[in-house]
Amino acid sequence: MQTAVGASAPVSLAFYNATSWHQLTVSVFDYYNAIYRRTAGAGSFMRLVNNPMPKTSREEAFADSIKSIIIGIIIMIPFTFIPSTFVSWVVKERECKARHLQNVSGLKFSVYWLSNFMFDMASFTVTVILTLIVFAIFSRSEYIGSSSIGATIVLFLFYGLSGVGFSYAISFFFNEHSTAQNVVMLANFITGFLLVLVVFILSVNDSTENASKYLAFIFRVIPSYCLGDGIINLALHELQQSVSSASSAWDLDVVGWDIIDMAIEFPILLAVTFFIDHPGRRMKTQKMLHDANKANPENLDGEDIDVRRERESVADATANGRENDLVLVRNLRKQYPNGKVAVRNLSFGVHPGEVFGFLGTNGAGKTTAISILCQEFFPTSGHASIAGFDIVDNATEALRCIGYCPQFDALLDLLTVQEHLELYAGVRGIEPKDRHQVVVNLAALCELTTYMTTQAKQLSGGNKRKLSVALSLIGGPRVVFLDEPSAGMDPVARRGLWTAISNIAGNCSVVLTTHHLEEVEALAHRVAIMVDGSLHCIGTKLHLKQKYGSGFEMDVRLQGRPRGRGANGSNDVEANELERQATEFLRFLSTELPSATINERRGNRFNIALPQNTLLSVTFRLLESHKERLRITDYSVSQTSIEQVFLRISMEAELSSVSPQHHDASLTPQAM
Numbered sequence: 001m002q003t004a005v006g007a008s009a010p011v012s013l014a015f016y017n018a019t020s021w022h023q024l025t026v027s028v029f030d031y032y033n034a035i036y037r038r039t040a041g042a043g044s045f046m047r048l049v050n051n052p053m054p055k056t057s058r059e060e061a062f063a064d065s066i067k068s069i070i071i072g073i074i075i076m077i078p079f080t081f082i083p084s085t086f087v088s089w090v091v092k093e094r095e096c097k098a099r100h101l102q103n104v105s106g107l108k109f110s111v112y113w114l115s116n117f118m119f120d121m122a123s124f125t126v127t128v129i130l131t132l133i134v135f136a137i138f139s140r141s142e143y144i145g146s147s148s149i150g151a152t153i154v155l156f157l158f159y160g161l162s163g164v165g166f167s168y169a170i171s172f173f174f175n176e177h178s179t180a181q182n183v184v185m186l187a188n189f190i191t192g193f194l195l196v197l198v199v200f201i202l203s204v205n206d207s208t209e210n211a212s213k214y215l216a217f218i219f220r221v222i223p224s225y226c227l228g229d230g231i232i233n234l235a236l237h238e239l240q241q242s243v244s245s246a247s248s249a250w251d252l253d254v255v256g257w258d259i260i261d262m263a264i265e266f267p268i269l270l271a272v273t274f275f276i277d278h279p280g281r282r283m284k285t286q287k288m289l290h291d292a293n294k295a296n297p298e299n300l301d302g303e304d305i306d307v308r309r310e311r312e313s314v315a316d317a318t319a320n321g322r323e324n325d326l327v328l329v330r331n332l333r334k335q336y337p338n339g340k341v342a343v344r345n346l347s348f349g350v351h352p353g354e355v356f357g358f359l360g361t362n363g364a365g366k367t368t369a370i371s372i373l374c375q376e377f378f379p380t381s382g383h384a385s386i387a388g389f390d391i392v393d394n395a396t397e398a399l400r401c402i403g404y405c406p407q408f409d410a411l412l413d414l415l416t417v418q419e420h421l422e423l424y425a426g427v428r429g430i431e432p433k434d435r436h437q438v439v440v441n442l443a444a445l446c447e448l449t450t451y452m453t454t455q456a457k458q459l460s461g462g463n464k465r466k467l468s469v470a471l472s473l474i475g476g477p478r479v480v481f482l483d484e485p486s487a488g489m490d491p492v493a494r495r496g497l498w499t500a501i502s503n504i505a506g507n508c509s510v511v512l513t514t515h516h517l518e519e520v521e522a523l524a525h526r527v528a529i530m531v532d533g534s535l536h537c538i539g540t541k542l543h544l545k546q547k548y549g550s551g552f553e554m555d556v557r558l559q560g561r562p563r564g565r566g567a568n569g570s571n572d573v574e575a576n577e578l579e580r581q582a583t584e585f586l587r588f589l590s591t592e593l594p595s596a597t598i599n600e601r602r603g604n605r606f607n608i609a610l611p612q613n614t615l616l617s618v619t620f621r622l623l624e625s626h627k628e629r630l631r632i633t634d635y636s637v638s639q640t641s642i643e644q645v646f647l648r649i650s651m652e653a654e655l656s657s658v659s660p661q662h663h664d665a666s667l668t669p670q671a672m
């Protein structure tokens with residue numbers, strides 16, 4: 001500060017730093033303080049006090065609303081995630097085929113959706129109550145004040161209803177529950193959080209306010225947007241009230257439109273869900289795609305005589321005395337949307353009380369055929385009936401006669417063995433008073449008694465299969481389809497399962513698909529073998545053994561290593577030695593057992609067919625006396641097994657697919 005003496009009066013100049021808000025005031029104060037001190041004496045001074053004015057109620061409401069908006073944003077995020085849990089469970093049940101199993105057990109689709117809806121709404125209500133308690137703890141009057149609590153609760157309630165409906169309706173677009181969960185979570189986050197923020201920011205600016213209204217109108221078709229919009233509007237509502245006396249929390253511009261939109265969407269979304277999932281509607285659509293009478297003539301040339309006879313026999317079941325067959329399949333064909341024909345011209349019947357071994361190589365079409373018979377999907381063409389009910393025309397009646405153990409366990413991870421059995425007993429319509437006994441008996445039959453309280457996810461693979469088998473037997477179905485029931489079971493458990501299957505077979509027919517051929521040997525009355533979608537043979541075990549086997553099979557293994565050498569001999573030397581031993585062994589066969597033919601050779605192992613009239617004692621004596629010279633490490637002679645029939649058919653099919661002229665060519669020692 002500087003004071004200069006001018007012409008008429010002294011002039012004071014004050015310099016201050018303009019970047020500091022209060023510097024001018026302080027500089028003026030310093031000037032007056034200097035004058036005062038000069039006048040009143042050196043010890044005198046003035047004190048300057050700066051005190052802001054208290055905030056107006058409008059200013060306070062504004063600050064509070066900003067806080068409320070931030071709280072609203074924090075609430076919106078977890079609420080946008082909730083529908084993903086609804087969709088995930090529905091898709092998971094379909095993915096693990098538990099839904100199909102429930103359908104097969106007779107669960108009505110309306111009961112399925114109603115029970116899902118009740119569970120989802122109950123869990124959602126718990127979430128809402130907890131949220132309201134948090135609001136109360138933090139005294140958030142914009143949500144739980146006397147004028148807004150009703151609107152908040154109704155907003156949440158309709159979000160729950162429409163969110164559940166929305167999740168059910170879009171669940172049909174997904175095949176994997178993890179994808180469904182992630183996609184729905186992301187989509188809801190974008191619509192219920194990001195879009196709400198975008199529209200809110202646009203609404204603040206005068207030039208974009210109209211655009212924000214149009215966008216909000218469009219986005220309200222999505223429930224999570226409605227919830228986010230409602231929460232933000234409730235947060236701003238208190239500010240609006242301080243600006244204008246109008247507006248209640250129920251106003252259209254607060255939560256009104258959001259609630260109305262969700263109230264309209266809820267029944268529409270439920271109707272869409274029911275329409276897509278309605279068994280009658282699905283059946284009609286499938287029937288339109290299904291041409292029952294379109295018999296496919298391909299692959300009939302060179303058909304096995306037994307397969308042709310079976311086809312002719314079931315074609316006119318009544319005339320041929322097959323009207324009592326519990327399963328009748330006629331010219332069944334299934335072509336997947338990708339063009340793959342998985343089942344072609346399949347015809348067979350299953351007699352009452354019969355265990356029907358339904359075999360085939362991997363990818364032969366067994367699971368597809370069983371899935372059609374259990375109505376997982378319809379055939380492209382052809383007919384099939386279960387206990388006289390056509391699977392297309394009398395689908396519901398046909399399902400009532402079926403018990404189904406799918407290839408992969410359709411179990412619910414968190415339910416125990418007992419809960420599973422009780423659930424399906426209930427679905428099957430077993431009286432509550434009888435249910436406990438049925439559960440106990442089935443658990444005992446399938447050796448599950450010690451695991452009654454174990455959750456499905458904690459069961460071993462073999463015990464899961466036992467539970468799947470037990471579920472297929474509930475309610476005493478007339479036909480039980482077992483798709484690889486013993487996969488993963490130890491030999492002891494497998495024998496237990498065999499006992500169970502032979503016990504139930506007295507009261508129903510069993511269609512058994514398995515890769516354990518000793519199971520078929522032990523249980524099946526008749527056997528059919530599929531290769532590449534069609535049947536290659538059918539008949540009783542004895543008939544097939546006689547037809548495809550020579551009578552006896554001899555398995556021989558040669559040592560394959562040079563004499564006196566350990567395992568470290570070079571590969572070339574070992575290969576030469578093995579070939580030398582093999583030549584010697586073949587020479588022995590052609591001289592000593594000239595009627596023997598080689599079925600299969602794998603390295604140093606030979607499978608040889610011996611004719612029916614072979615004298616086993618002579619064969620054993622020959623092998624014993626030449627064992628040392630021919631360097632045979634082990635051998636066995638047995639009757640032709642179903643496994644050998646299976647191998648023979650698979651090999652023939654493999655050869656004929658590589659070069660058709662190999663079809664039916666027998667493998668002789670010379671051919672080897």
Ligand SMILES: Nc1ncnc2c1ncn2[C@@H]1O[C@H](COP(=O)(O)OP(=O)(O)OP(=O)(O)O)[C@@H](O)[C@H]1O
Binds near residue numbers: 337338342360364367
């Ligand atoms: N959904 C599908 N879409 C297209 N092709 C399919 C589908 N399901 C199965 N397939 C094909 O249909 C053929 C028959 O499959 P399927 O599962 O019925 O055979 P499988 O005899 O049961 O085999 P496995 O013994 O290995 O279980 C296979 O070639 C398979 O790749």
